[in-house]
Amino acid sequence: MKLPIRPIVGLLAAPLPIIALVAVPAGAATKPATQALRGDVVQAVGHSARVGAVPAGRSLSVTVSLTPRDPAGLTAFLKQVADPASAQYRHYLTVKQFADRFGASASSIAQVTAYLKGQGLTVGQATANHLSLQATGSAATVQKAFGTSLATYHDAAGKRDFFANTAAPVLPANIAAAVTDVAGLSDYATYSHFSTRLAKPAASKAVTGLTPAKARTGYNVASAISAGYNGSGSTVALLEFSAFKQSNITTYDNYFSLSTPTPAVVKAGGGTTDLSGEDEVELDIEVVQALAPGATIKVYEAPNSDAGEIALYSLVVSNDVPSVSTSWGIDEADETASNRTALNTDFQEAAAQGQSVFAASGDSGSDDAGNGGTSVDFPASDPYVTGTGGTALTLTSAGAWSKETAWNGSGGGVSSYFATPSFQTGVNTGSKRSVPDVAADASPSTGWAVYSEGSWAEFGGTSAAAPNWAAFTAIYNSEARAKSKPAFGYANNTIYTLAASSSYGSAFHDVKTGSNGAYSAGTGYDKVTGWGSYNGAGFLAAELG
Numbered sequence: 001m002k003l004p005i006r007p008i009v010g011l012l013a014a015p016l017p018i019i020a021l022v023a024v025p026a027g028a029a030t031k032p033a034t035q036a037l038r039g040d041v042v043q044a045v046g047h048s049a050r051v052g053a054v055p056a057g058r059s060l061s062v063t064v065s066l067t068p069r070d071p072a073g074l075t076a077f078l079k080q081v082a083d084p085a086s087a088q089y090r091h092y093l094t095v096k097q098f099a100d101r102f103g104a105s106a107s108s109i110a111q112v113t114a115y116l117k118g119q120g121l122t123v124g125q126a127t128a129n130h131l132s133l134q135a136t137g138s139a140a141t142v143q144k145a146f147g148t149s150l151a152t153y154h155d156a157a158g159k160r161d162f163f164a165n166t167a168a169p170v171l172p173a174n175i176a177a178a179v180t181d182v183a184g185l186s187d188y189a190t191y192s193h194f195s196t197r198l199a200k201p202a203a204s205k206a207v208t209g210l211t212p213a214k215a216r217t218g219y220n221v222a223s224a225i226s227a228g229y230n231g232s233g234s235t236v237a238l239l240e241f242s243a244f245k246q247s248n249i250t251t252y253d254n255y256f257s258l259s260t261p262t263p264a265v266v267k268a269g270g271g272t273t274d275l276s277g278e279d280e281v282e283l284d285i286e287v288v289q290a291l292a293p294g295a296t297i298k299v300y301e302a303p304n305s306d307a308g309e310i311a312l313y314s315l316v317v318s319n320d321v322p323s324v325s326t327s328w329g330i331d332e333a334d335e336t337a338s339n340r341t342a343l344n345t346d347f348q349e350a351a352a353q354g355q356s357v358f359a360a361s362g363d364s365g366s367d368d369a370g371n372g373g374t375s376v377d378f379p380a381s382d383p384y385v386t387g388t389g390g391t392a393l394t395l396t397s398a399g400a401w402s403k404e405t406a407w408n409g410s411g412g413g414v415s416s417y418f419a420t421p422s423f424q425t426g427v428n429t430g431s432k433r434s435v436p437d438v439a440a441d442a443s444p445s446t447g448w449a450v451y452s453e454g455s456w457a458e459f460g461g462t463s464a465a466a467p468n469w470a471a472f473t474a475i476y477n478s479e480a481r482a483k484s485k486p487a488f489g490y491a492n493n494t495i496y497t498l499a500a501s502s503s504y505g506s507a508f509h510d511v512k513t514g515s516n517g518a519y520s521a522g523t524g525y526d527k528v529t530g531w532g533s534y535n536g537a538g539f540l541a542a543e544l545g
Contacts, residue, residue, distance in 0.1 A: 062134075062182055070101070119144055207456045213399065231293065261297065288325075298321065313346040326466065361376070366518035387530070389407075389438070389516075392406075437496075440465035
């Protein structure tokens with residue numbers, strides 16, 4: 001029997017980063033007080049060898065995240081917009097409304113901009129949500145502006161070279177109060193994607209894995225698609241740290257006779273030409289096209305760095321894309337505290353605007369850090385993000401859903417940083433958030449047929465589960481629009497409220513067997529598969545009639 005749970009009534013906001021006062025030496029009383037932004041140095045600095053200095057003339061770009069206005073008011077609004085008893089329930093904000101109420105004030109933006117320009121940096125316009133600024137300049141100018149040194153390092157364990165700030169940025173006290181994070185002081189690329197590829201089939205063998213037809217019948221959305229609810233009129237954003245090749249997508253579409261809109265590339269933080277994660281991006285695109293062939297896909301591409309990550313999420317919330325999926329993440333402990341704070345604000349904005357944000361929960365089971373303990377992945381662990389775990393799917397001979405068991409690689413467990421959100425109080429007796437929230441097929445042995453890098457392969461990983469759920473929200477939004485019903489909105493609100501209702505058994509596939517190491521699947525919510533996967537027709541009927 002599933003455990004009881006209350007509808008969402010509120011969430012705890014993440015604290016602002018710790019700011020330390022820097023003492024002013026005697027005789028320098030006329031100098032303005034300064035403050036250091038703690039938690040803004042990558043952990044890799046502590047276990048890597050310093051080998052030199054960043055050339056003074058090297059051009060750098062940084063993203064400065066701004067302190068939101070009225071964080072207590074934002075928390076109160078998120079409580080109301082997620083409470084079915086509130087008059088504000090599902091009355092989401094536009095980007096402009098969010099910026100006007102909770103973004104940094106015009107005077108604060110002007111103050112930070114003037115400071116950065118005064119230090120010799122070139123500063124762009126604030127993002128639409130009034131929460132970040134882009135600035136560029138030489139390494140020497142950046143070091144002067146942020147009161148820190150930039151050095152080059154060699155990480156023997158990770159077999160990589162990188163540059164990073166040697167200490168936390170130091171700013172005048174009035175500027176530091178308006179800033180939560182400075183990203184771009186390091187190019188240590190640590191964001192991993194969560195896809196697992198089986199051996200490529202021999203040329204003589206048929207393509208193996210989930211096809212569009214099997215995925216649609218397996219997750220019971222074939223009837224919705226036949227009725228015209230195929231994601232048309234809805235946009236899915238795929239957040240990536242790699243580029244892709246459209247020729248592979250075209251081959252996939254032609255093979256399965258799909259008529260889909262061509263994915264559009266949106267560059268964040270300068271975009272990227274790196275193809276090292278090409279298979280990841282192409283998996284994400286093909287999963288969405290298989291399930292929601294009418295949806296518009298926007299592929300947001302950014303450099304694989306902390307600055308790229310900040311730019312990526314800042315842009316997608318400023319663009320207010322209704323359905324968002326990311327298959328890239330990092331062990332919670334490896335995300336800097338200031339980055340985590342800045343991104344949490346972006347995710348709060350997404351919730352306030354009614355965006356559905358899904359993130360793969362990782363492919364390392366209950367040990368995301370790989371150190372023999374228990375840990376979870378970020379951003380899946382953020383309470384305003386829907387962590388998406390993995391299952392192994394079995395279909396009947398007719399292609400319908402037969403059963404799902406927990407995939408042993410499904411990331412899940414307990415956050416070390418985020419408090420238990422109110423929507424989980426009925427299923428979580430601890431003080432920290434549990435992950436994941438939902439799941440979908442991710443086992444490589446029951447994976448997706450994907451065309452990437454010039455050949456067919458069968459792919460698994462929670463990277464396949466996150467875009468699966470994002471595609472379903474596009475289907476949902478198509479039907480909701482046609483029936484003049486509210487869109488899916490902030491996903492954890494919709495999911496946990498429905499899971500607490502009598503429709504749970506018809507809307508979800510409850511995954512009751514399997515383990516990810518430290519945790520086991522069971523009846524109702526669990527730390528391996530969350531509430532389970534969606535039963536498309538049942539879910540749509542329960543929510544939209």
